[in-house]
Amino acid sequence: xxxxxxxxxxxxxxxxxxxxxxxxxxxxxxxxxxxxxxxxxxxxxxxxxxxxxxxxxxxxxxxxxxxxxxxxxxxxxxxxxxxxxxxxxxxxxxxxxxxxxxxxxxxxxxxxxxxxxxxxxxxxxxxxxxxxxxxxxxxxxxxxxxxxxxxxxxxxxxxxxxxxxxxxxxxxxxxxxxxxxxxxxxxxxxxxxxxxxxxxxxxxxxxxxxxxxxxxxxxxxxxxxxxxxxxxxxxxxxxxxxxxxxxxxxxxxxxxxxxxxxxxxxxxxxxxxxxxxxxxxxxxxxxxxxxxxxxxxxxxxxxxxxxxxxxxxxxxxxxxxxxxxxxxxxxxxxxxxxxxxxxxxxxxxxxxxxxxxxxxxxxxxxxxxxxxxxxxxxxxxxxxxxxxxxxxxxxxxxxxxxxxxxxxxxxxxxxxxxxxxxxxxxxxxxxxxxxxxxxxxxxxxxxxxxxxxxxxxxxxxxxxxxxxxxxxxxxxxxxxxxxxxxxxxxxxxx
Amino acid sequence: xxxxxxxxxxxxxxxxxxxxxxxxxxxxxxxxxxxxxxxxxxxxxxxxxxxxxxxxxxxxxxxxxxxxxxxxxxxxxxxxxxxxxxxxxxxxxxxxxxxxxxxxxxxxxxxxxxxxxxxxxxxxxxxxxxxxxxxxxxxxxxxxxxxxxxxxxxxxxxxxxxxxxxxxxxxxxxxxxxxxxxxxxxxxxxxxxxxxxxxxxxxxxxxxxxxxxxxxxxxxxxxxxxxxxxxxxxxxxxxxxxxxxxxxxxxxxxxxxxxxxxxxxxxxxxxxxxxxxxxxxxxxxxxxxxxxxxxxxxxxxxxxxxxxxxxxxxxxxxxxxxxxxxxxxxxxxxxxxxxxxxxxxxxxxxxxxxxxxxxxxxxxxxxxxxxxxxxxxxxxxxxxxxxxxxxxxxxxxxxxxxxxxxxxxxxxxxxxxxxxxxxxxxxxxxxxxxxxxxxxxxxxxxxxxxxxxxxxxxxxxxxxxxxxxxxxxxxxxxxxxxxxxxxxxxxx
Numbered sequence: 001x002x003x004x005x006x007x008x009x010x011x012x013x014x015x016x017x018x019x020x021x022x023x024x025x026x027x028x029x030x031x032x033x034x035x036x037x038x039x040x041x042x043x044x045x046x047x048x049x050x051x052x053x054x055x056x057x058x059x060x061x062x063x064x065x066x067x068x069x070x071x072x073x074x075x076x077x078x079x080x081x082x083x084x085x086x087x088x089x090x091x092x093x094x095x096x097x098x099x100x101x102x103x104x105x106x107x108x109x110x111x112x113x114x115x116x117x118x119x120x121x122x123x124x125x126x127x128x129x130x131x132x133x134x135x136x137x138x139x140x141x142x143x144x145x146x147x148x149x150x151x152x153x154x155x156x157x158x159x160x161x162x163x164x165x166x167x168x169x170x171x172x173x174x175x176x177x178x179x180x181x182x183x184x185x186x187x188x189x190x191x192x193x194x195x196x197x198x199x200x201x202x203x204x205x206x207x208x209x210x211x212x213x214x215x216x217x218x219x220x221x222x223x224x225x226x227x228x229x230x231x232x233x234x235x236x237x238x239x240x241x242x243x244x245x246x247x248x249x250x251x252x253x254x255x256x257x258x259x260x261x262x263x264x265x266x267x268x269x270x271x272x273x274x275x276x277x278x279x280x281x282x283x284x285x286x287x288x289x290x291x292x293x294x295x296x297x298x299x300x301x302x303x304x305x306x307x308x309x310x311x312x313x314x315x316x317x318x319x320x321x322x323x324x325x326x327x328x329x330x331x332x333x334x335x336x337x338x339x340x341x342x343x344x345x346x347x348x349x350x351x352x353x354x355x356x357x358x359x360x361x362x363x364x365x366x367x368x369x370x371x372x373x374x375x376x377x378x379x380x381x382x383x384x385x386x387x388x389x390x391x392x393x394x395x396x397x398x399x400x401x402x403x404x405x406x407x408x409x410x411x412x413x414x415x416x417x418x419x420x421x422x423x424x425x426x427x428x429x430x431x432x433x434x435x436x437x438x439x440x441x442x443x444x445x446x447x448x449x450x451x452x453x454x455x456x457x458x459x460x461x462x463x464x465x466x467x468x469x470x471x472x473x474x475x476x477x478x479x480x481x482x483x484x485x486x487x488x489x490x491x492x493x494x
Numbered sequence: 495x496x497x498x499x500x501x502x503x504x505x506x507x508x509x510x511x512x513x514x515x516x517x518x519x520x521x522x523x524x525x526x527x528x529x530x531x532x533x534x535x536x537x538x539x540x541x542x543x544x545x546x547x548x549x550x551x552x553x554x555x556x557x558x559x560x561x562x563x564x565x566x567x568x569x570x571x572x573x574x575x576x577x578x579x580x581x582x583x584x585x586x587x588x589x590x591x592x593x594x595x596x597x598x599x600x601x602x603x604x605x606x607x608x609x610x611x612x613x614x615x616x617x618x619x620x621x622x623x624x625x626x627x628x629x630x631x632x633x634x635x636x637x638x639x640x641x642x643x644x645x646x647x648x649x650x651x652x653x654x655x656x657x658x659x660x661x662x663x664x665x666x667x668x669x670x671x672x673x674x675x676x677x678x679x680x681x682x683x684x685x686x687x688x689x690x691x692x693x694x695x696x697x698x699x700x701x702x703x704x705x706x707x708x709x710x711x712x713x714x715x716x717x718x719x720x721x722x723x724x725x726x727x728x729x730x731x732x733x734x735x736x737x738x739x740x741x742x743x744x745x746x747x748x749x750x751x752x753x754x755x756x757x758x759x760x761x762x763x764x765x766x767x768x769x770x771x772x773x774x775x776x777x778x779x780x781x782x783x784x785x786x787x788x789x790x791x792x793x794x795x796x797x798x799x800x801x802x803x804x805x806x807x808x809x810x811x812x813x814x815x816x817x818x819x820x821x822x823x824x825x826x827x828x829x830x831x832x833x834x835x836x837x838x839x840x841x842x843x844x845x846x847x848x849x850x851x852x853x854x855x856x857x858x859x860x861x862x863x864x865x866x867x868x869x870x871x872x873x874x875x876x877x878x879x880x881x882x883x884x885x886x887x888x889x890x891x892x893x894x895x896x897x898x899x900x901x902x903x904x905x906x907x908x909x910x911x912x913x914x915x916x917x918x919x920x921x922x923x924x925x926x927x928x929x930x931x932x933x934x935x936x937x938x939x940x941x942x943x944x945x946x947x948x949x950x951x952x953x954x955x956x957x958x959x960x961x962x963x964x965x966x967x968x969x970x971x972x973x974x975x976x977x978x979x980x981x982x983x984x985x986x
Contacts, residue, residue, distance in 0.1 A: 001899045002891050004774040008907050009887045011770075015914040016880040020873055022923040026833045027869040034834035039817055039827060042835045042847050 038097055048073040048094070051374075053109040053132030055089050055101055057139040058369065064089050064102070069187065077102075077185040083178040084148045087210035088139065088316070088367065091181035095192050099208065101135060101367070104315045108133045108371055115371070115379050133379065134372040138169035143457075146489035147174040150482040151463070158463040158479075159211035161350040162486055165455045167384035168354070168363030170314065171490060172459075173347075175211040177204070213318045216343040217462055220428030221281045221475070222445045223338025225399060226352060228278055228286075230293045230301035232395040238402055241271035242285035250330035251291065258287055258333055261427070279405040281425065283337045290336025295326050298335070304390035306351045306362060307344075314347070314365050321348040339429060350460035353447040356399050357422070357455035360391030404452050412480035416450065416488055423448030423483070425475030430465065441466025446479035450487045457490045459483050521961055524585040525577050531589035532573055536566050539596030542843055546604045549844025564629050565596055568636050575640035576952060579647070584889055584955035590882040591933055591948050595632055595941075597875065598934035600843070601855070601862055602628050608849040624855065624936050631938040635945035642949035649953045653897045656711025663704030666697035667747065667764070671754030684928055685755045698751075698760050699930075699943035702908060703950070706767060709744075710900040713775035717896070744768040745785075749792045756802050759915050759927030763908065765789050770907045774900055810925035825852045829920050832865035833872075840868025855936040857928045860920045875934070876917065883910035889955025902954040905947050 026034070034040060052075060055064035063085045065078040077092045079085070090100020098106055107113040111132035140162075147160035151174060162172035183195035199208055209215065231240065244266040247259040266272040266282035277285035290298060302308070302323055312318040324341020326332050334340035347365060355362040364385040371380050391399065403422035410425050426445030444467060449458035461483040466473030540562050547558060569592045576583050603625035610621050646652065652659070670678040670686050681687055687694050748765040751757055769785040797803045805821050813823030813830060828851045836846065848854045848862040855862075864872040883906045890902025912932055919926035930940040 001774055001777065001896060001903075004777050005887060005891050005899060005903045008770055008774060008903055009884060009891075012883050012887070012907060012910040013880065015910060016876050018923065019876050019914060019917050019921065022918070022921050023833070023864065023869055023872050023876070026830060026921050027836060027864060027872070028838055031834040031837050034814075034827075034830045035837070037814065037827075037831065039814065040831035040835065042831060042850065045847065 041094070044094060044097075045073070047110040047112075048075060050111050051075055051131040052077065052092070053111070053134040053372075053374065055105075055109075055135045055137065057085075057137050057141045057144070059141055060136075061141050063137075071187055073187050076187055077182075079181045079185065081145075082180040082182050084144055084174070085139070086178045086181050086207070087175040087212070088137070088173050089181065091184040093184040093192055093196075094187070095189060096184055096196055100210065100316065101137070104313070104317075105135050105368070105371075108135065111374075116373065131374040133374060134376065135368055136370045136372060137367050138164075138171065138369045139173065139367070140171045140490065143172040143486060143490045144174060147172045147482070147486045148176070148178070150485050151176040152178070154468045156463045156467045156478075156482075157205055157211075157465065158461070158467070159215060159346040160459065160461050160482065160486055161212045161346045162457055162459045162490065163350050163354045163363075163365055165354040165357035165449060165458045166363070168365045169369065169384075170347075170365055170367050171457060172486060173210075173212045173367070175207075175209070175215070177207045179207040210316065211462075212346045213314070213316050214345070215462075216319050216321070216345060217443050217445075217464075218340075218342055218428040218430070219338035219344045219349060220426030220443065220445055221283075221286075221338060222349055222352070222424050222426035222447045222460075223342055223344070224278055224281065224286050224336075225356065225403065225424050225447070226302055226305055227290050227293065227298065227336050228274060228402065229305075229356070229391050229395065229399055230298050231274065231289050232398060233301060233391065234293050234297060236274065236289075238275040238398050239273045241273060242277055242282075242288045244269055244272040244282070245284050248284045248287065250287075250333055252329050256330065258284060260284055275402050275405060278402045278424070279409045281406070286336045287333035288336075290332050291329060295332055298332070299323055301390070304362065304388050305355055306348055306388075312365075314367050316367065318347055319345050321345055338426060346460045346462050348460075349445070349447050349462075350458055353449050353460060354455075354458035355390045356396050356403070357449035357458045358396075359393040360389055360396035361386045362388045362390050400452060403448075407448065410476040410480055411474075412476040412478075412484075414481040414484040414488075416484055416491075419450050419487070419491055420452040421448050421450040421484070421487065422452040422455075423480070425480060427474045439471075441470045441473055444469075444473050444475045444478035446475050446483040448480075448483050448487065450491060457487050459486055461486070521582070521959060523577075523581045525573075525581060528576070528585035528588055529573055531586065532569055532592055535589050535593035535596060536569065538593060539565060539600060542597060542600045543603070545842070546600060546607070546844035549842055550604075550607050564633075565599065568629075568633055569596075572636045572639060575636075575643055579640070579643040580952050580956040582956045582960035583952040584885050584959070586885045587882060587948060587952055587955065590878050590885070591945075594875070594878055594882075594933035597863070598859065598931075598936075599625060599628055599632070601848075601859060601866075601934070602936050604844055604866070605848050605855045605862065607844070608847070627938075628936050628941075631941045634938070635941045638942055639945040639949045642946055643953060646949075646953055649898055649901065649950060649957060650895055652707050652901070652950075653711040653714065656708050656715075659704045660708030660712070663701040663708060664747070666704065667701035667751065667760075668754070669697055671751065680756075684757045686757045686760065693938075696937070696939035698755075698757070699939040700946075702760075702763065702767070703905075703943055703947050705764070706771070706904045706908065707901060709768060709771045710897055710904055713771055714897045714900055717775050742788075745788050745792065748789065749796070753796065753800070756800075757928070758803065758806060758925070759919070759929035762789075762915055762927060763912055763929060766911050767904055767908050770911075771900060771904045774903050775896075806925040806927065810922060813922060825858070826920075826922055826926055828852060829858055829861040830922060832861045833921060836865035836868045838869045840864070840866050840871055842866060853928070856930060857916065857926075857935065858920055859931055859934045859936075860917045863934070864921075872917075876913070879910065879913045879932075883907070883913075886951040886955070889951060889958050893954050893958040895957075898954045898957060902951060905951050905954075909944075909947065 052066050054062050056062050063080050065080060066075045067078050069076045088100055090098060090102035092098050092102045109132045116133050143162055151158055157176055160172055160174045163170050179199055184192055186192050246263045246265040247257050250256040250258045260283045266277055266280055266285055272285055307321045310320050321344040323335055326335055331340050335342050351365060364387045366382050369382055370378050373379050400422050403424055404420060407421045407423040424447050428443040428445060430440045430442060444463040446461040449455040461479040463478045467478040469478050543558060543562060576588060606623040606625050670688055678685055678688055686696055686698050688697055748761045751761040769782055772781040797807060809816055809823040809826055813826035816822035817824055817827050832851050843866050846866040851858050851861050863875055886906030887903060890899050893899055893902060909932055912929060915927060916929050916931050918924040930937055932944045
């Protein structure tokens, strides 16, 4: 009987080896998959037990603070002025995870980032509790506040993005409707659930989304500056002549009208210059211009402004702006006025304005100016990075001058008295067919930079669905006053 | 075996055959080794307890001293019992058990601390620490252990009561399945408990040992029947159809347990033990192949018919995906999360979050160990189990009588197979089936039954190592095939 007994012994060893092998798989090789699973609350609870780092804006004002508590989760996240910064700072919730900076800089804030390793080790030795690193944002508290107030004063749904053209620093990033992240960070799970339910209710305007980076909108006439840039690159100048007709037929069709705003002719003559066409935002002229430039060059020019960049991180992830398929000549005309399938984020449109302002050099936009250790010593400073040359500086100057004329032609309130502004408005039709679009209030756009000759701030403003003006809304009436107020806040009194 | 026929001096020829020691000297009992190893185990357990207290930021209270001293005292008594009644027993077995049992106590105490003040599943906040109860159970278990050693001076006596044990075991195994709910309630989906007053017992744990005694006795007495070859098929000698009776009976019981009690783990354990006993008794792999085929067939049919079997399999395949399903992968997911978070080195005893793992101090205690002691700790525990089972098997291999070989082999395999089923389930190697981890899990029945099991293993190993008292009448030993008939014969 000893032979089978020895074999049973072998079988027993095999069983234990199988268990050891499987334990190796679960605990070592594949451990990360389960350790980092969002359903695994151990990691989150450990993070709460550590003092999380702060998020501050440019002047050092703390927007995400921590407060010690007596409950099981030792530290409570406190958001100062929560709704103003909600989408950028994000939230930290036991039940609902993280978003915004809280998510993308999580490792740093919770202290597990490798750059904090030395400090963690010293905390281990000295017996102090490890603490997270701090994140300092580029946001300007005053500009951010004004942008938020402007959008919320009339209950607009929309977004404002402001950038420093020379560096790419993001000065303001606002998305409305907003919310108070403190409710989601509450340690009371009922409070969290109630807040989450309210925020995700279908008729609540989706406040959790950051429209500045995640909202994709047709750019409407603001896209004409990109078309103009493509035409200039193609060898045209500001006096190049295009049709002035009030309505043309789309190429390849016999009865598909392509009208100017209200069907008005662009000028008294048969043709009109590029400069006038931009200033008056004539659709027929820009349809023709896009047709002449062609799909390929228009795409190239757009990409140089930052379109079709799938992995733009600021470090918040940014949706990809794109031109769409453009299957035929008619689609090319429609794309030339920022309709059809052209979709941009407010951040992308701010990048267009900033790039023109910066003499054609596109700077990488960024929100984090520096990260600091728990001792407030800087660990890493973000350096401005020019990623592409979208236009020659001469052409950028020409486009800037045309945009100054556009600002002169733009109505709306709040014009800056002593500061010259270069801008372009947009009134983007929403919905596919023209029948549909006539019954839906358009999105109002305004992109601009100032002072025109020595730009310090570039902005993009969008107000969804006409704001308070409904079907009669235009970019000039609804979005321009907000943009001007924001630029004014930054430029005046500094 | 090791035949070294050099009979000189006062030693008998038989002694030199039985042991590898030089003739003329009594073989060493190695009880001193056992004591040293027990002290080592006590050291580890005490250290573990202190770690828990420190990590939980508690002062070293008197209660700890109580637990520690109780532990030391209990195993000192167990050691004395072995020294007196089974002096030649294997010295490694008791320390392994002591270490596992002690570690189990520490972890159960640690889970008690984690649950203090936390609301339980039904919303009440009654704190029910069970570590002390487990100490009591350990004490009772060790009393049973000592009693078994005292009153069972020769394991072969058991063979005489084989059929009696078999009947009691069968009744005990089936009882909870057939009794009405008020006395045999369904707890966590399994109907394996008997509730008598304030006590809940799992008769299946005892049935395991009883039935093993029965099968060993039965197979030894009827051994030659099973070795008669039937037809040859695919290079294997198939047994004759009429000899398949016991196998079919065991299969029937296993299926009944699976169906009536919804206890997949016990069913698998029971059937695996029977198969191994058959294989060892007959030395023929055909039984194993046939048995595995039968069990697989039964399992597939059960899987088709019963939702509780389907659930277990689905949870095994995708625990995380079925996280929110009722009766779904929540338990396994939490276990995997705990194990993965523990990683290689573990969170540290007392520094993990075992309160998040369901059934943490019974079925899933291995997950708690994996979380707090890490892969290193879990591997150590598994290796202790392996040493324990292999030392038991070693006794079975070197003991002289067939019944002892069969029983010892079966007991050692049962221990190891049970560990495989439960730890495999907790780490999602196989579908989770709720059985206890021997000596670690909280629960009286399991502890008592396993202490009896260990006493039997020690008894068999003692028989293997002890010098034979009287020389056997030479010249001729009976043929090995006839030997059993002498063994089971009732003395005049």
